[in-house]
Amino acid sequence: MKNSNTKITLILILLCQMAIGQSVKGRPNIIYIMADDHTSQAIGVYGGRLARLNPTPNIDALAKEGIIFENAFVTNSICTPSRASIITGQYSQTNGVLDLDGEIDPTKEYLPMEMKKLGYTTAMIGKWHLKNEPSAFDFYKVLDGQGKYFNPSFLEKGKGIWPKNQVKSEGHSSDVITDITLDYLKKRDKSKPFFIMHHYKAPHDMFEFAPRYKDYLANTEIPEPASLYYQPNFGSEATYGKNGKMRELVGSSVSEKHLKRNYVNMLLKDTVSGQIATHLAYQEYLKRYLRCVKGVDDNLGRLFDCLKKEGLWDNTVIVYTADQGMMLGEHDMIDKRWMYDESMRMPFIVHYPKMIKAGSTTDLLINNTDFAPTLIELAKGKKPSYMQGMSFINTLQGKSEKNWRTATYYRYWMHNIHHWVPAHFGVRTNQYKLIFFYAKHYLPEAEWDQFYWAREMKSIGWNTPVAWEFYDLKNDPEELNNQYKNPKFKEIIASLKEEILKQRAALNETDTNYPEIQKVIDKHWND
Numbered sequence: 001m002k003n004s005n006t007k008i009t010l011i012l013i014l015l016c017q018m019a020i021g022q023s024v025k026g027r028p029n030i031i032y033i034m035a036d037d038h039t040s041q042a043i044g045v046y047g048g049r050l051a052r053l054n055p056t057p058n059i060d061a062l063a064k065e066g067i068i069f070e071n072a073f074v075t076n077s078i079c080t081p082s083r084a085s086i087i088t089g090q091y092s093q094t095n096g097v098l099d100l101d102g103e104i105d106p107t108k109e110y111l112p113m114e115m116k117k118l119g120y121t122t123a124m125i126g127k128w129h130l131k132n133e134p135s136a137f138d139f140y141k142v143l144d145g146q147g148k149y150f151n152p153s154f155l156e157k158g159k160g161i162w163p164k165n166q167v168k169s170e171g172h173s174s175d176v177i178t179d180i181t182l183d184y185l186k187k188r189d190k191s192k193p194f195f196i197m198h199h200y201k202a203p204h205d206m207f208e209f210a211p212r213y214k215d216y217l218a219n220t221e222i223p224e225p226a227s228l229y230y231q232p233n234f235g236s237e238a239t240y241g242k243n244g245k246m247r248e249l250v251g252s253s254v255s256e257k258h259l260k261r262n263y264v265n266m267l268l269k270d271t272v273s274g275q276i277a278t279h280l281a282y283q284e285y286l287k288r289y290l291r292c293v294k295g296v297d298d299n300l301g302r303l304f305d306c307l308k309k310e311g312l313w314d315n316t317v318i319v320y321t322a323d324q325g326m327m328l329g330e331h332d333m334i335d336k337r338w339m340y341d342e343s344m345r346m347p348f349i350v351h352y353p354k355m356i357k358a359g360s361t362t363d364l365l366i367n368n369t370d371f372a373p374t375l376i377e378l379a380k381g382k383k384p385s386y387m388q389g390m391s392f393i394n395t396l397q398g399k400s401e402k403n404w405r406t407a408t409y410y411r412y413w414m415h416n417i418h419h420w421v422p423a424h425f426g427v428r429t430n431q432y433k434l435i436f437f438y439a440k441h442y443l444p445e446a447e448w449d450q451f452y453w454a455r456e457m458k459s460i461g462w463n464t465p466v467a468w469e470f471y472d473l474k475n476d477p478e479e480l481n482n483q484y485k486n487p488k489f490k491e492i493i494a495s496l497k498e499e500i501l502k503q504r505a506a507l508n509e510t511d512t513n514y515p516e517i518q519k520v521i522d523k524h525w526n527d
Contacts, residue, residue, distance in 0.1 A: 089387030
């Protein structure tokens with residue numbers, strides 16, 4: 001009887017092992033690559049003004065063998081909230097991360113959790129920036145907080161208790177992060193497919209590039225956007241104040257415009273002013289930024305070579321994206337945060353020759369809550385009901401999506417913090433954009449002093465006007481003309497306001513918990 005029971009047990013174990021083997025067989029490996037602030041204007045295949053500089057040959061080659069998403073957008077253009085939406089498949093109020101002060105609950109590290117259920121080994125390498133331990137991953141080696149460009153410290157699984165599990169490194173962060181991933185690939189568990197999140201710090205400010213790039217673009221004139229100097233019909237009272245009285249207070253700038261944060265003062269050593277100063281500051285800004293981009297692209301060449309040598313190229317889904325876009329001097333702006341396209345648009349490229357037709361492009365309107373559901377379905381899983389995003393796997397397969405969104409919702413919460421960008425929300429369709437600047441922080445003023453940013457921001461004031469902006473993207477893709485008061489668009493604006501209300505209700509993005517903001521909305525909704 002005992003031998004019979006033993007045999008039954010062994011048979012059951014064998015059957016389980018066979019089932020697990022069958023469940024992971026045929027699932028592709030997945031590498032999700034994300035840079036920090038790498039905007040689509042600085043990627044060759046997106047065809048912007050910088051494309052002629054050929055800034056990203058390796059990314060371009062990847063894109064030409066895969067699919068380019070022309071309309072991928074972030075739902076909250078700032079590092080921590082964007083990363084939280086990517087890892088959870090949820091919008092900010094649902095995942096609990098509204099701004100840089102937020103942190104992801106370890107129980108909400110949904111994407112690696114779902115991948116592990118599907119039989120994947122999971123790894124998080126590089127910039128995490130979600131404060132709490134990435135404990136859902138089988139392996140992690142992540143930058144300590146924002147991380148340093150040179151000789152960065154990492155927090156590594158198995159090296160102690162978080163956050164004391166610190167290990168040191170030498171070299172530029174882009175090189176070191178790539179080295180870690182290459183080492184992981186060579187030592188991986190080959191019995192299972194892998195899911196790797198490979199995140200660079202670059203090209204986040206302040207754009208510290210590896211010394212080998214100091215001569216790159218040194219003698220090149222970087223193309224400038226016309227709106228760096230001239231944009232008479234852009235913006236609203238929210239962006240420049242009544243009668244233009246707040247131009248020097250709203251939105252950090254390339255030029256000397258902003259009192260506290262501008263690249264003329266921050267990047268130039270010469271005592272110059274006016275347009276020549278703006279020109280020189282822009283050139284310095286873009287060269288530092290593009291040198292960081294060059295470091296990312298060169299390291300991706302190393303990573304792609306490794307995948308090919310290891311025989312992984314054809315059976316690995318490779319995603320390239322960034323956590324948001326970046327203002328590269330458009331509208332005389334720097335950084336992200338804004339709902340303008342350069343800040344809101346994310347590059348998004350997918351390479352998987354077994355599924356995706358080479359040379360594909362799509363204008364499907366996706367956002368960063370859709371990434372997790374799509375990756376899960378690429379891994380032959382099913383989108384969990386708790387994720388608010390949608391899978392666009394049909395598009396990757398060359399098929400049409402059914403019942404897809406016609407507008408994507410956006411909200412930036414950090415009113416006048418760091419770069420003096422007013423709080424706002426809105427929707428973007430393929431043709432139009434409507435933005436409401438409600439200009440109020442979500443916390444009561446009595447609670448501000450507990451935060452490090454409060455003292456700095458109070459030095460130039462908090463109050464900015466409430467205003468609406470509307471852009472006809474088909475006829476004004478650079479968003480130079482605010483048409484909100486143009487009667488020609490009255491019905492379109494009204495329909496977009498209805499869309500905002502519908503999405504706010506459906507996505508748990510109302511201001512029920514923030515009654516002071518709701519008062520502002522109610523007062524100015526029909527302005």
